[in-house]
Amino acid sequence: MDARDTFDLTTGRGLIACPRCDALHVEEELQPGETARCIRCGGVLAKPRGGAFIQLIALSFTTVVLMMGAIFFPFLEISRMGFGNATSLFGVAMAFADGVLLPLVLAVMAMIVGLPVLRSFLLVYTLVPLAQGRAPYRHAARAFRWSEELRPWSMAEIFVIGTAVALVKVAGLATVHLGPAFWAFCALILVNLASRGFMCQTTIWDAIEDAGLRTDGREMAQGRTP
Amino acid sequence: MSDQPVMTAHRAGLIGCRSCGRVWPEEQETCDRCGADLVPPDRRGLQKVWAWWLAGLVMYVPANLFPMMRTQTFAGLQGSTEATILEGMVELIHYGNYDIAVIVFVASVIVPLAKFLSIAWLAMVAGQPATVEQAHARLKIYEVVEFIGRWSMIDVFVVAILSALVQLGFVASIHPGPAAVSFALSVAFTMLSAQSFDPRLIWRGLPLRSRTGHEGQD
Incomplete structure (x- = not known):
């Protein structure tokens, strides 16, 4: 957790919790073909593939x-x-x-x-x-x-x-x-x-979010170092 | 996967969405990204697991006592036979179909029983002190139970296919029995029970700091 400006521990902005063990991770953009695994339980968090939507x-x-x-x-x-x-x-x-x-x-x-x-x-x-x-x-x-x-x-x-x-x-x-x-x-x-x-569910959720749906004011949140 | 204590959403005063992974402040109730309800990882959720588990167990009893299907040959002149799950298996062995008998045995006896035991055990030890290795083993069991649960439906589908197919009028016909319904319900209820179990509870019992020599009990 060194990218201090990209996440916020009070609002949860830029963070991902593993659905299987609740470990916190800082969200990062992955390149197609890369795999993100949970540091604690080893479960796959994200695994984007090129052209997957089509x-x-x-x-x-x-x-x-x-x-x-x-x-x-x-x-x-x-x-x-x-x-x-x-x-x-x-x-x-x-x-x-x-x-x-x-x-x-x-x-x-x-x-x-x-x-x-x-x-x-x-x-x-x-x-x-x-x-x-x-x-x-x-x-x-x-x-x-x-x-x-x-x-x-x-x-x-x-x-x-x-x-x-x-x-x-x-x-x-x-x-x-x-x-x-x-x-x-x-x-x-x-x-x-x-x-x-x-x-890859994470990629699709990100796409839904980034494409402008459900803006929720988290853009306003102040970054705070833990 | 080190032994170092891991920062979790719960310890950070946040709550993670089990559906999409997005993290929110603890007091938030629904995920703004995917619309799912946010559930804190505590033992209250286990009530639901036990309720579905009991319902599944109750339905499993008639599923084994009543006939799964009724076979009628020559309009009942040669007699009609009713077979429960176990009788159907004995019949398969009798005709030498050992491989299919094994599939049916695993799908409708071993898997349901193993599932009842595993879910009960997971729910009982959830949230209790555990070592990292134990937690990994429990997560593995949970994943297997979740994956394998639906395969018990095979028997229901077999009865459905047979009763649709074997309608040869006078010669032979097969009709579904009451056990088909209760078996289907039993499988559905145990699936719901497994789905209600929150795997994050498995990890709640880990020590905050890794203390050497401190063994969790189970």
């Missing part, structure tokens, strides 16, 4: 397009003794749709389809103005925070592993074929991984 926007659109295919194309096909059944994702959800289990249908559909699509839209809403160097939309901060909070609840990749288990369980009972929607889902996992690699 990549994230593109990957979000990819997610939505793939998800459309994943919903409406058949997912798995099954046949035994002349009886056949092909199911799309909607079929999977509708299987639970008899009365009591309706809430579970909604939850499952939300986790597999709804949340990944919603997160894509929130991310595009946040990042498009930032990537163009304009001021962010009015609710950008809220949109990005929701997108981050919903992250653990979007479970497309778990669903794919579930499919593998289901395939084996049903293999003795009937013949099963994988439909195009299954491969769309596998592609979604790769897109998701790529998106995670480009994502």
Whole structure:
């Protein structure tokens, strides 16, 4: 902590607290490719990547397009003794749709389809103005925070592993074929991984802040040496 | 990562935002940058952890007692079988699908139980004296619990896929059982419990100055 003019211990200006262990750090601009780690717990604080915003926007659109295919194309096909059944994702959800289990249908559909699509839209809403160097939309901060909070609840990749288990369980009972929607889902996992690699929350928060949103008078604060 | 005492936002009379990392004066209640509520790192937050933890444990009981799904072959002429989580696993082993049995066993028995134990332990030792090494170990456990929690949903998805797929009329059909709902709820509640845990509490018990020979207890 030697750059005395860049932070202020009374207002918190120019400081960052590690969300995992509360250690204080002085905020610094990082070059793309650099990584900032917490001095105490070693967690990554920031890891900006060049051109990340454009990549994230593109990957979000990819997610939505793939998800459309994943919903409406058949997912798995099954046949035994002349009886056949092909199911799309909607079929999977509708299987639970008899009365009591309706809430579970909604939850499952939300986790597999709804949340990944919603997160894509929130991310595009946040990042498009930032990537163009304009001021962010009015609710950008809220949109990005929701997108981050919903992250653990979007479970497309778990669903794919579930499919593998289901395939084996049903293999003795009937013949099963994988439909195009299954491969769309596998592609979604790769897109998701790529998106995670480009994502750096600290950089995006800084961009939202620096682009003029929520000025709060901290510019007026007097620097004080600790 | 030295043993030197570290300046934290709390010690400096400030409060850090858990959502975006921005630091504010202690009396501030919401983060002006991201809009999240600012929560001080104290043990009051543990109430929420325990509440969700208990809810998850309660739902885990019916999830194991009731059938996960009902299989009907030849319109019930060959009998319909109901399988709980454990019975389904025994069946998989019976047919020689050991690898899938292992996946199901890990996802629906080992992971939930380990999660209950880890969260309870983390919440109990949170804020108590600890050494730096212990704190690092606890943070590691917390990260694993947070990462792995969602994977228990596999079993729910398997039941959903099977009951949508195996609707072959007369020949065979599969219907979800009540355990599917309670298992899904149990997983969701434990995820919420893990999310309510504030990892900053792990570090609250570290000595202010590094005193040699002073070992934290747990």
